[in-house]
Amino acid sequence: MNAPGILLKGSVAIDDEPLIPQIKLTAAAGQWTCLLGASGVGKSTILRLISGIADEATLTGTLTTSDGAPLAGRVALMAQSDLLLPWLTVAQNVMLGARLRGAVPDTRRAAELLDDVGLSAHADKRPATLSGGQRQRAALARTLMEDRPIVLLDEPFSALDARTRAQVQDLTAQLLRGKTVLMVTHDPAEAARLSDVILILGPDGLRARPAPPGAPPRAVDDAQTLSAQGALLAELRAGP
């Protein structure tokens, strides 16, 4: 898979009200980039702009890919809420994209992905019967089913308890390998564990921070990961 990189240059406003100052944001091809920042600085708006669903926001600038081809049809988004449709089974939710495009769903691939995320036994259940971790894993399978080279993550693990969160993080890192990932989070621990590149968005713009050494996902008790997490938290607390 040749996942393209993304380059966003410019400033963002909502209803002529400036939200994000002039920035230059790069999500390198095939890498996991983390976008950290406090609530309300416009992290999610950036993901919505890249998704092409940000009707409310205006980008004054450019949004380009490293291979020059358009973004449309190459982006998948996984949000904090799992967005599973309650009236469909888990398997039907995973195959929702095909249904929405009027295409024939690939049931074999859906079964494989459900197996990958450990939900084979739950394929025919309704989402309401699943736990939070299981639901988010179903959402991961649905995201992977779309098979898009660019995956945007909008705090997808924030509603999970610590143990489940670490498990789903590992699984996500493993299954999204090779894709261009841009993850929005306000959790420094998550950024330190999963990122190849860490960016902090504040009201005054974007700054890059070094990621800890070693390939993600890094161990939860790795000393350098923990110290990077501490440094990021200190910086977030200090504010701009």
Added chain:
Amino acid sequence: MRRAGSIIASALVALAAWQALILLTGVPRFILPGPALVAKTLWTSRALIAHHTVITAIEVLAGLALGATLGGVTAIALAASPLARQLVRPMLIFSQAVPVFALAPILTLWFGYGIGSKVVMTLLVIYFPVTSAFFDALMRTPQVWIDMARLMGASPARIMRHIRIPAALPGFASGLRLAAVYAPIGAIIGEWVGASKGLGYLMLLASGRAKTDLMFAALIVLAVFTVLLHAAVDRACRATLDKNS
């Protein structure tokens, strides 16, 4: 079981109060017949009452089916098209300012003395509640679902079919529950204005001839029919439409 018990107990209290009222005031039976007399008439006139009940039931069920279909289609069309909303919605709301009952004579003129005008009357009574409940639900689809569907490459028509309509079915169900209670009112009004069959006709005929016991018997049958209809619609909704929430 406890619920059934409380319904029976409440019915007994109502019957006792009814009987007590007659004993205390001594009203003549052609003004207010006692429960025993009404029960007796209910039994002796059962064939007559059953015949008219079937007619009313057909009118109600046909009106309900047509009104639900028409209301459902209208709601989807309004939700799908901003132009339709601009053109039709003000008209729809203004039409509610016209008392539907005032239209009954003209409906009899247009659709005849038979079942047709009653079915249309029933349809008109339930059309707005069904449309309005379903439309509101269609306009409340969580934006995050619509965004997800757009990102997956869905057309507005497919978003409507696979996301907005299924998500709004519980709202449609609440419209149908209301409709089940209103529908018999529509049929009865239609029968009052001009008919030769149906429970409404029978009630009018009976009270005109001071057969108050027969009128009450028909009234009780109508009330029981309405309660059963509501229970059936409620059950059907629970088993199907409500599951989408």
